[in-house]
Amino acid sequence: MAVPRLVADLVAALGADAVKAEPLDLWLFSKDAGVTRGEVRAVTFPEDAAGVAAVIRVAKRHGIPVVARGAGTGLAGGAVPADPAVLIVTMRMNRIEVDAANRTAWVGPGVINLDLSRHTAPLGLHFAPDPSSQAACTIGGNVANNSGGPHCLAEGSTVNHVLAVEFVDGDGMIQVVGGPAPDPNGLDVRGVMVGSEGTLGLITRVLVRLSPVPPAVRTMLFAFADVAGAAATVSDVIAAGVVPAALEMMDRPLIRAVENFVHAGLPVDAAAVLLAEVAGHPAGIAAEADLIIATGRRHGAFDVRVAADEAERELLWKARKSAFGAIAQIAPNYYLHDTVVPRTRLVEVLEEIYAIARRYDLLVLNTIHAGDGNLHPKFVYDGSVPDQVRRVKEAAGEIVRLSLAVGGTLSGEHGIGLEKRDLMPLLFGAVDLDAQARLREAFDPDRRFNPGAVLPSGSRCFDFGRAAIGSPSDQVSAQSGADT
Amino acid sequence: MTALSSTVARLFGRFVAEVEGAPRAQFTFAPTTAEEAAAILDFASEHRMSVVPWGGGTHQIGAPHEPDVVVSTRALGGVDWRPDDLTVVVGAGVTVADLEAKLGERGQTAVLPENAGAATVGGVVAAGVSGWRRLRFGPTRDRLLEVVVATGDGRVIRAGGQVVKNVSGYDLPRLFTGSLGSLGIITRVCLKLWPQGAAAATVVVADPERALAVAHRPQAVLQTASEVSVYLAGTAAEVEAQAAALDGRATEGLHWPERPRGAVEIVVRVPPAMVTEAVALIASANFVAAHGVGEVIAAGPVSEETVAAWRTWAEAEAGSVVVTRAPAGFAIDPWGAPPPALVLQRRIKAAFDPLGVMVPGRLPGGL
Numbered sequence: 077m078a079v080p081r082l083v084a085d086l087v088a089a090l091g092a093d094a095v096k097a098e099p100l101d102l103w104l105f106s107k108d109a110g111v112t113r114g115e116v117r118a119v120t121f122p123e124d125a126a127g128v129a130a131v132i133r134v135a136k137r138h139g140i141p142v143v144a145r146g147a148g149t150g151l152a153g154g155a156v157p158a159d160p161a162v163l164i165v166t167m168r169m170n171r172i173e174v175d176a177a178n179r180t181a182w183v184g185p186g187v188i189n190l191d192l193s194r195h196t197a198p199l200g201l202h203f204a205p206d207p208s209s210q211a212a213c214t215i216g217g218n219v220a221n222n223s224g225g226p227h228c229l230a231e232g233s234t235v236n237h238v239l240a241v242e243f244v245d246g247d248g249m250i251q252v253v254g255g256p257a258p259d260p261n262g263l264d265v266r267g268v269m270v271g272s273e274g275t276l277g278l279i280t281r282v283l284v285r286l287s288p289v290p291p292a293v294r295t296m297l298f299a300f301a302d303v304a305g306a307a308a309t310v311s312d313v314i315a316a317g318v319v320p321a322a323l324e325m326m327d328r329p330l331i332r333a334v335e336n337f338v339h340a341g342l343p344v345d346a347a348a349v350l351l352a353e354v355a356g357h358p359a360g361i362a363a364e365a366d367l368i369i370a371t372g373r374r375h376g377a378f379d380v381r382v383a384a385d386e387a388e389r390e391l392l393w394k395a396r397k398s399a400f401g402a403i404a405q406i407a408p409n410y411y412l413h414d415t416v417v418p419r420t421r422l423v424e425v426l427e428e429i430y431a432i433a434r435r436y437d438l439l440v441l442n443t444i445h446a447g448d449g450n451l452h453p454k455f456v457y458d459g460s461v462p463d464q465v466r467r468v469k470e471a472a473g474e475i476v477r478l479s480l481a482v483g484g485t486l487s488g489e490h491g492i493g494l495e496k497r498d499l500m501p502l503l504f505g506a507v508d509l510d511a512q513a514r515l516r517e518a519f520d521p522d523r524r525f526n527p528g529a530v531l532p533s534g535s536r537c538f539d540f541g542r543a544a545i546g547s548p549s550d551q552v553s554a555q556s557g558a559d560t
Numbered sequence: 561m562t563a564l565s566s567t568v569a570r571l572f573g574r575f576v577a578e579v580e581g582a583p584r585a586q587f588t589f590a591p592t593t594a595e596e597a598a599a600i601l602d603f604a605s606e607h608r609m610s611v612v613p614w615g616g617g618t619h620q621i622g623a624p625h626e627p628d629v630v631v632s633t634r635a636l637g638g639v640d641w642r643p644d645d646l647t648v649v650v651g652a653g654v655t656v657a658d659l660e661a662k663l664g665e666r667g668q669t670a671v672l673p674e675n676a677g678a679a680t681v682g683g684v685v686a687a688g689v690s691g692w693r694r695l696r697f698g699p700t701r702d703r704l705l706e707v708v709v710a711t712g713d714g715r716v717i718r719a720g721g722q723v724v725k726n727v728s729g730y731d732l733p734r735l736f737t738g739s740l741g742s743l744g745i746i747t748r749v750c751l752k753l754w755p756q757g758a759a760a761a762t763v764v765v766a767d768p769e770r771a772l773a774v775a776h777r778p779q780a781v782l783q784t785a786s787e788v789s790v791y792l793a794g795t796a797a798e799v800e801a802q803a804a805a806l807d808g809r810a811t812e813g814l815h816w817p818e819r820p821r822g823a824v825e826i827v828v829r830v831p832p833a834m835v836t837e838a839v840a841l842i843a844s845a846n847f848v849a850a851h852g853v854g855e856v857i858a859a860g861p862v863s864e865e866t867v868a869a870w871r872t873w874a875e876a877e878a879g880s881v882v883v884t885r886a887p888a889g890f891a892i893d894p895w896g897a898p899p900p901a902l903v904l905q906r907r908i909k910a911a912f913d914p915l916g917v918m919v920p921g922r923l924p925g926g927l
Contacts, residue, residue, distance in 0.1 A: 177833035222727045233725060235734065236702050251901045256831040257879035258699065258854045259688055259738065261924040262899030263908055267701065267734030271727050291776055315644040317667050317755030357776040360798030416723040420644045448725040485721040486728040496728075503728055504718070511717040511912070512730050518907035530729065541713040542605055542914050 082138050083118050086162070089130040094121045094168075105163050107156060108148045109209075111411060112494050114156040114528075116143075119163045125280035128164060129248040132278065135162045136246065136524065143526045144274040146185065146214030149207075151412065152493030154221060154273045158528025164278055166216045174199065178256055179286045180239060185216020185279050192284070201286035204231035207489070208397040219282050222271030224489035226322040226396065229447040230355075231287060233489065235270040240283035243269060243276075246524040256283060268515065273491050274526040276519035290355035293321070294365045295389040298372040299346035299379035303327055303430075306348035307422040309368075309375045310446040313352075314419055316371065318364050321355035323447030324396050327426075330403075330441040330454075337402035340395035343379055350377075350446065351396055399443045399454075406439070407456035411468045413496075415479035416488040419449035428478050429453050436471040438464075450488035451479065476502065492530045500532055509535040564607065572600060579632045581617045583625055590632040594708050594716045594747035597631060601744065602714025604629050605915045611712070612919055613741040615683025616655065618676070621740070621884050622894045622922040633682045636747050643668060646753040647705065647722060652682025652746050668753045671697040674816045682746045688738025692780040692791070692816055695852045697754055704733035706750035712743060712913025722750045735908070741919045742927065743912035757793035759800075762815045764789050765808035768851040769836065774805050781851040783839060784817050788851075791816075820846040822859030824886050826867060830854050830879035841870060854879070864892045871896045898925035 079087075083097040096105075096119040107113045117140060122128045135142045142162045145155040157163070169184035172195050179201060183192060189210040193202040206225035207213055217223070219241065224233045231237075240254030254266030269276055300306040306325050313320065326334065327348050335342040342349060352368050354361040369380055383389040403410050417425050426442070433440040433455070441454045453475055457464040476486065476499055486496050486503050500509060513536035519525075568587055569576075577590035586609070591597040604611050609628035612620075633653040640649040643666050650659055656676035663669055672684055673691040685707075690699040697703075706720035709732075719732030736746055760779075764787050765771045771781050771790045779791040790806055791814050792799045803810040822845075828838050832854040839849045845860035871881040875897050883894045899905060902925045909916070909927050921927070 175831075175833075178831045180831075222731070224725055228725065232698065232702055233727070235731065236698055245904075251904065253901055253904075255878050256854075257829040257874075257877075258694075259690075259829055260899060261880055261882065261895050261897075262902075262927075263742075263905050263923070264688075264701065264734050264738055265901060265904060265908070267731050267737075268908075271731050288777070311644060314646055319646070319755060357794070357798045357802060359801035360794045363795040363797055416721075416725050418642070418645045418647075418723055420642070445725070449723055450725050483722055485723050485726045488723075488725040489727055491727055492729065500729065503721070507715050508717050508719060508729075511711070511715065511719070511732070514911035515730055515732070515735070515908065518911045519904065541711065541715045542602075 080117070082134070082140065082162070085134045085137070086118050086120055086131060089134050090120060090122060090127055094123070094127070095119070105145065105165070108150040108153060110151045110153045110156070110493070110495055112153040112156050114158055115160045116157060116163050117160050119165060121165050121168050123168045125242060125244055125250045128244045128278050128280050129250060131162060131164055132244055132246065132524065133248040136248070136522070141524055141527050142278065144216065144220065144278050146217035147188070147212045149209040149213040150217060150221065150491065150493065151414070152487070152491045152495040154491045154493035154526070154529055156494055158494055166214060169280060180256055181284055181286060183215050183282050183284055185214060185219070185282065187215045189213050189215060189218060196286050197289070200289050202289050203284055204228070204237055204287045205234045208399065215282055215284070216279050219270050219279055220272065220274050221489065221491040224445065224448070224450065226324050226445060229323055229445065230319050230321045235267060237285045237287070238266065238270050238282055239285055241266050241269045241279055242281035244278045244280055246520050246522050250280070251277065254283065273493060273529050275516055275530055277525060290321070292358035292361050293353060293355045293389065294361050295351070295353045295383040295392055296365065296368065297381040297392055298350040298352065298377040299343035300348045300350065300375070300377055301346065302376065303348045303426055304423050305376035306350045307426055307446065309350055309372045309377070310422060311420050312371045312375070313368050314447065316367060318367055320352050320364065320368060320447060322351065322353040324351040325349070325442070325444040325446040326396070326399070327442040329439060330399060330443055333402040333406055333441060334395050334398055337405060338395045338398050340391045342395055351392060396443070403441060403454060403456055407458055409459040410454045410456045411472055412452050412454040413472055413475055414487045414490040415451050415476055415484050417449045417451065417479050417482050417484035419447065421482045422446060422449060425451070425478060425482060429475055432471050432474045432478070436467040438467060438471055445488070448488065449484070494528055497530060498532050506537055507540050510537045510540050571603065575600065577632055579614055579630060579634070582614045582630045582632065583612060583623065583627060585612070585626070585630040586628045588630040588632065590635040592635040594710050597636070597745050597747055598710035598714045598716045600629070600631060601710050601712055601917070604917050605713045608915060609917060610920050611917050613686065613745045615653065615680030615686070616678030618679040619683060619687035619689060619884070621882070623919055624921060631745055633680060633745065633747070636682065647724065647750060648753060649722060649748065649750045650681050651748055652680060654681050655679065656681055656684055663753060664756070667756045667758070669756050670703055670751045670753055672700060675819070681749060685737050685749055686739060686741050686746055692782060692850065695781065695850065696777055696779045701734050701737035703751045704737050704749060705752055707733045707736050707746055708748040709736055709744045709746050712918040713915060720750070724752050740922050742909055742923045744918060757795070759796040760793040760814045761799050761803050761810050761812055762789050762791055763803050763806045763808040763810045765806055771806060772852050775802055778802070779814065782817060783849040783851060785843070785846060789815070817848050820848060820857055820859035822846060822861065824862045824867070824890065825859040825884045826862070827882045827884055828856040828858065828870060828874055828879065829882070830874055830877050834877050834879065838874070841873060864890060867892055895924035
């Protein structure tokens, strides 16, 4: 079979060892950790921004979109091409340059999240966002999705830890937005790049803020006889003015699955457990821990376990972060959403989720970033049973509508991608979506970057507002000399 | 009466307002809803009239001196506080001082600028101004959960959401933070709140860099011409232990310095490790330097040449020197070097203000 022209041009631009296009490669890279499969024409592995720019120029010549991919741990199809595309895998862009004096680092998008914190640990610093997939997921993916993790309760999501972004635009030009000094002049383009899911440009380097490793940490595991007690503890801790480092909840089906998998000594007779962590100054965390323990007991915690040492703490966190692996023991497939609700509404929302699961005769397992109100209800099912798939999707849809009805949102940290794209009109009106589409058009008028993700088709609506005099492209070409 | 002013009187007569301190304009309005603000901006776009949004008038950098329209946000009020969720939805015209006083009743804060004077929430967000406690809590933009905006061409758009964690769609709340009214008028925001801490202390120390190394996540480490102070808040036990470790002169409470005022006011922004050098450079002026943050606010009878020299130094360190106030005729650009990706900045502005009526020329690079 003749090598397609596109692949030949990519090989000419990057070298044969940086391009894969065998049928098996294309199939393997056509999916992330979610449920949607796309269509890939070539998989590229550039080593730097110049290589990325070369791929983008080839893609432009061929009129084909590009989609960025890190480790493929995304759950929303953000790295899955809706239409045939060239994949740019960032794994070879994995340099770390630390500036210890400023507590920052320039990091390649292919650096694995946990590797960054390990790299900076000797300096007493770490990268605060800690998604459960942190042993595999990349910084580029974290930035693209504005990822969270248990510790973003107190530390904020990825966007709070990104100072500058280098990216390649649709013309193959390398742009840097943001910088090491606070509040760079001009519009906050950096802030918009974070969480843009690869739709505004291709990120090739990120300047991240590193946080001090807290001098003291206390990790506690509470066992509750009912879910409401755990949820009420979360609400009361926040209402009492304590923002712990993390406040995570798991329910009985999940506790049992995880315990069977990790053997962390979790209370399998509990209806729910709460994993709470306080971190900071040794004198400060003692008082916070006391308050959380008292609150938990008041809401019926029948067992409180305080991690005695770092090994026990790590084991408890391993249990929390092994939810996905543990679920595989129960059924071949799972489907989850990532909605967020006001934290004061957790109890009622959880009760309703159980009612939905009962109505559809499904098993639901819950891990919850409870302090943030961020739900991850997982329906387990067998994809080979057609009726199960239908019931799972309908039940998941009900959870989304429930979350939005109490003032919540579609996604807290996983992104919109392809999976939740068509749910966006449940959250935003036509004028709001049009505004987002206009912003996207300002970055990527050719729709080169991940065009299927985030916004449903038809979001750009020319009925709203006014058009500028002269087309946008005229303005740009008139100005492009000033930008170099 | 011209045809235009009779049309304005008919359409917007009930929003006409007098706003003290605002620039003289052909029309000055104080709309009461986002939709009303949008109608005014739609009209302004149709007639190519330049617009200056006006909150408390405390951060009027680079605004046109004689706009056609001034839109005051003072009638955009309302505070919907959800203390148990640690969030608040607040109208743009509410003053920072009023909001913080209310939140303080239950020991919460939006961490907006301290001693904010007449500044409004909408104005502080639009100007992207942060308070001294930024070292601990990050900049104001990290508090923005949701914005409602009347765009330059008269659309009302909402982005973000009223929950503390959200990645649904592009982060327009951050884009609007610091946009200085160039895209439209922020009419309402939802902010994430923080507990203030039960106890607080201010500790005067000798060495700011030692203080940063010794104190665990203080609220601020500020240096003035006379002293260096470390600001602590949290539980009583923590504040006491941290103050003891700092080994300085401690007093209860947070005693913030006055923001330096003078004929010329500037903000020097550099990577945090450069603050000590920046202080050495500008020691002749009245200043407050935020160690660990990278910001030095200074004021005094500074000449254009001096500002230019400081700017040359700061820009070489990947920073900036912004002139936030200057006497008439002060012949220096408020921003300095235009930001990179200027074409992109221009296109983003056009996405929200296609006819360029919002504070033309205010943004860096003359946008």
